[in-house]
Amino acid sequence: MRVLITRPEREATTLAAALSERGHVPVIAPLFHLQLLRPPADFSAALAAAQAILLTSANGARALADASDQRGRPILAVGDTTASTAEGLGFSAVASASGDGLALAEMVRRELDPKAGPLLHVSGADIALDFAEALKADGFEVQRFALYEAREETTLPDSARAAIEGRALDAATFFSPRAAALFVRLVQEAGVSSALGNVTAIAISPAAAAPLKTLPFKAVVAATRPTRQAVLDEIDRLAATGMEGPSTMSDTPSSPDRAAADPAPPIAPTAPPRVEVRRGIGVAGAFLTGIVSSCVVLAGALVSLPYWPAEIRTLWRGEAAVPAPTPALDLQAVRQDAAAAATATVTAARAEMTVRLDDLEKRLRALSATAAERHGAAPAPPSTPDPAIAELRRKVEALESRPTSAPAADPAPPAPTVAAPNPDQEREISSLKLEIATLRNALQSLDQAVSGQRDQAKVLADAVDKARSEVSARGAGEQKALAAANASAVIGIAARLNAALDSDLPFAADLKLLAPLAQNDARLGEIVAALQPYAQSGVSSRATLAATFPAMAKAALADDVADDSFGERLMGKIRNLVSLRRVGADVQGDSVEAKLARAEAAVEAGDLGKAVELVKSMPPQTARATAGWLSRAEDYLAAKRAIDQLAAQAVALLGATR
Incomplete structure (x- = not known):
C-alpha cells in the first residue's frame, strides 16, 4: 500500500x-518541524536530584541527550519506540510502559516510591497529560522541562x-x-x-x-x-x-x-464487495492443450503399432507381405492391389506428416519468439525445437529408416481358382484405412489448433501491451509522488540546518538525514560533503561574529602601529587599554581604522561577505589579531552557502515533479 x-x-x-x-x-x-530548545538554568540541578526521568516521545529522548551528557539516569518511557530511541542514544537504564501516558503513570505508581525523590518529565511545549497533576494524589513531585517544540506547518x-x-x-x-x-x-x-x-x-x-x-x-x-x-x-x-x-x-x-x-464512536463494519472472478486455463494453457492433444493422438498410434495385425504392421513399415499360398487366384490379386494402394497411401501420409511437422515447428518457433519479445525476454534459440515435436519426428524417421522389401514375385502361381474373399483380411484392410484416416484427422486438428493459437496469441499480445501501458502510467504517478516527498524532506532538512547555523549548534544528526536521499543524487552528495567538516562542532553564528568583532578590531588597531616609532607604539599600548576608533559605514579612507569601521557596519547590516573582504585587505601586521575571527567567519559563509544550495536543489526537485 x-x-x-x-x-x-x-x-x-x-x-x-x-x-x-x-x-x-x-x-x-x-x-511539524521540531526545534530543540535550550535547557533552563535550573535543569542540571533538577536532573541531579531526580530519582527517574519520564519520556513521552522519541523527540524527548533526543532533546534530553542534547541537553545533558549523563546516560546512567533511570528512564521510564511511554512506549517501545521511545525506549528504543533512548537506548540507541546511550541511556543504559530504560524501561518501557508499552502504552500511553496513563500506562506510564500507572508504571510510576507501581515501580517508584514518592519518598525517593522528585521525577523529571522531559517533553515538548505541548503535552497531552500533565503528570504533575496525575501523580499529585499519589505523593509524587514532577518537574516538567520543555526541551523541544513541534511547530506546525x-x-x-x-x-x-x-x-x-x-x-x-x-x-x-x-x-x-x-x-x-x-x-x-x-x-x-x-x-x-x-x-x-x-x-x-x-x-x-x-x-x-x-x-x-x-x-x-x-x-x-x-x-x-x-x-x-x-x-x-x-x-x-x-x-x-x-x-x-x-x-x-x-x-x-x-x-x-x-x-x-466519545472520542472513538463505534463504526459499523461494511461487507467487502463481491468480486466475480472468472477462472480458466488461459491462452497459454489452451495453446499447450491443443499441442499436447495432437501429440497424444499421434503417439498413441505409434505406441500401439506392435499390437496391430501383422499385415497392417507390414504395410506401415513399407514391407511387401509375402502372401501365403491360397487356392484363390483372384483373392491373391485383390490382396496385392490393396497392399500396393495401402502402401502408397501410407507413404503419402508419412510425407504429408513430415511436411506438416516441419511447418508446425516453424510456427511454434515464430510464436515463441513473438511472445518472448512482447514480454521483454530473450527469444528461445531457433535450434531448440519443441520436445513433443522432436519426439514425433524421431519416431517418423525411425519408421522411414526401416528397410522396405519389394513384393516377392510368385514364380509359379497356382492355377487360377475362384474362391470367396476372406472376412478377416477384409477387416484388416478396413482397419488399416481407418488408422490412416485417423492420422490425417489428427494432423488436420493440429493445424487448426495452431491457427487458433495464433489468433489467441495476438489477443494476448494486445492485452499485454494494454496492461504494460497502464502499469507504466501508474508507476510514473508513484515515482512522481515519491520524488515530491523526497524534495519536501530535503526542504525540511535545509530549514533545520539553517536553524542550527543561527544557533551555534552542531548539525551532524540533521546532516545524516540527507544520506539516504543523496544516494542517487550527485548534487546532494556534493552538498553533504561540503557541510561535513562543520557538522560535528558547528560554526559561529552571525550574531556571535558581530559580538566578537569589536575585540578583534581593538587588537588589530593596536598591531597596526606596533612597528612604528616609540610614540606610535606608546599610542598602541594606550589603544589596548582604551578603545578609541571611528565607527560607521561613512568612514572614508584606506587606513586600518576606516576599513574596520566599514567592516563592522557591514557585519551589523548582515553583509558578512563584505566585512570579510575588508578585513582581508588590511596590512599584514594585523593578521595575527584578525586570523581567528576571519576563520570563523569564512566557515560560517561556507556552511551558509552550502545550505542555500541545498534549499535551491530541493526547490528544483520539487518543481520537476509538477
Whole structure:
C-alpha cells in the first residue's frame, strides 16, 4: 500500500524504513518541524536530584541527550519506540510502559516510591497529560522541562497535496490528536478533501481518530494499542484484507462535547464487495492443450503399432507381405492391389506428416519468439525445437529408416481358382484405412489448433501491451509522488540546518538525514560533503561574529602601529587599554581604522561577505589579531552557502515533479 506519513522528519524517516521493509511505499509529508530548545538554568540541578526521568516521545529522548551528557539516569518511557530511541542514544537504564501516558503513570505508581525523590518529565511545549497533576494524589513531585517544540506547518506539504490530488494514496497515518486536527485544517484549506474517498485513515488511538470524522475518508481505524508497532500491524492487516477497514467515518460533523465524551464512536463494519472472478486455463494453457492433444493422438498410434495385425504392421513399415499360398487366384490379386494402394497411401501420409511437422515447428518457433519479445525476454534459440515435436519426428524417421522389401514375385502361381474373399483380411484392410484416416484427422486438428493459437496469441499480445501501458502510467504517478516527498524532506532538512547555523549548534544528526536521499543524487552528495567538516562542532553564528568583532578590531588597531616609532607604539599600548576608533559605514579612507569601521557596519547590516573582504585587505601586521575571527567567519559563509544550495536543489526537485 501507499501510506502517507505525517510525523516530523526524524520519526517519518524511521517509520518509512519500517514500511519499506514490509513491502509498502511511504510518502513522507511532515506536518511539524521540531526545534530543540535550550535547557533552563535550573535543569542540571533538577536532573541531579531526580530519582527517574519520564519520556513521552522519541523527540524527548533526543532533546534530553542534547541537553545533558549523563546516560546512567533511570528512564521510564511511554512506549517501545521511545525506549528504543533512548537506548540507541546511550541511556543504559530504560524501561518501557508499552502504552500511553496513563500506562506510564500507572508504571510510576507501581515501580517508584514518592519518598525517593522528585521525577523529571522531559517533553515538548505541548503535552497531552500533565503528570504533575496525575501523580499529585499519589505523593509524587514532577518537574516538567520543555526541551523541544513541534511547530506546525502553515500549508499542506507539497508531497501530501500531490499524492492526494493524484489519488495515489491507500492509507494515511496519524500519531496524535494534534496532528489529526492540523491535517483536517490544512486539507480543507487546500481544497483537496474530496479526493480522500479511497484513503483509509489509521490513528494511533481513538483520541487521534476523533478529529478525522469531518473528512470523507473511506474508513478510519484506531490501533488496538497506542504504539507504532500496532499502527504497522494495522497497515499490514488492511493490506491483507484488501483495504477494507473495520469502520467508516460519518460525513456529519459532531459537536466538540460529543467528540470529547466519545472520542472513538463505534463504526459499523461494511461487507467487502463481491468480486466475480472468472477462472480458466488461459491462452497459454489452451495453446499447450491443443499441442499436447495432437501429440497424444499421434503417439498413441505409434505406441500401439506392435499390437496391430501383422499385415497392417507390414504395410506401415513399407514391407511387401509375402502372401501365403491360397487356392484363390483372384483373392491373391485383390490382396496385392490393396497392399500396393495401402502402401502408397501410407507413404503419402508419412510425407504429408513430415511436411506438416516441419511447418508446425516453424510456427511454434515464430510464436515463441513473438511472445518472448512482447514480454521483454530473450527469444528461445531457433535450434531448440519443441520436445513433443522432436519426439514425433524421431519416431517418423525411425519408421522411414526401416528397410522396405519389394513384393516377392510368385514364380509359379497356382492355377487360377475362384474362391470367396476372406472376412478377416477384409477387416484388416478396413482397419488399416481407418488408422490412416485417423492420422490425417489428427494432423488436420493440429493445424487448426495452431491457427487458433495464433489468433489467441495476438489477443494476448494486445492485452499485454494494454496492461504494460497502464502499469507504466501508474508507476510514473508513484515515482512522481515519491520524488515530491523526497524534495519536501530535503526542504525540511535545509530549514533545520539553517536553524542550527543561527544557533551555534552542531548539525551532524540533521546532516545524516540527507544520506539516504543523496544516494542517487550527485548534487546532494556534493552538498553533504561540503557541510561535513562543520557538522560535528558547528560554526559561529552571525550574531556571535558581530559580538566578537569589536575585540578583534581593538587588537588589530593596536598591531597596526606596533612597528612604528616609540610614540606610535606608546599610542598602541594606550589603544589596548582604551578603545578609541571611528565607527560607521561613512568612514572614508584606506587606513586600518576606516576599513574596520566599514567592516563592522557591514557585519551589523548582515553583509558578512563584505566585512570579510575588508578585513582581508588590511596590512599584514594585523593578521595575527584578525586570523581567528576571519576563520570563523569564512566557515560560517561556507556552511551558509552550502545550505542555500541545498534549499535551491530541493526547490528544483520539487518543481520537476509538477
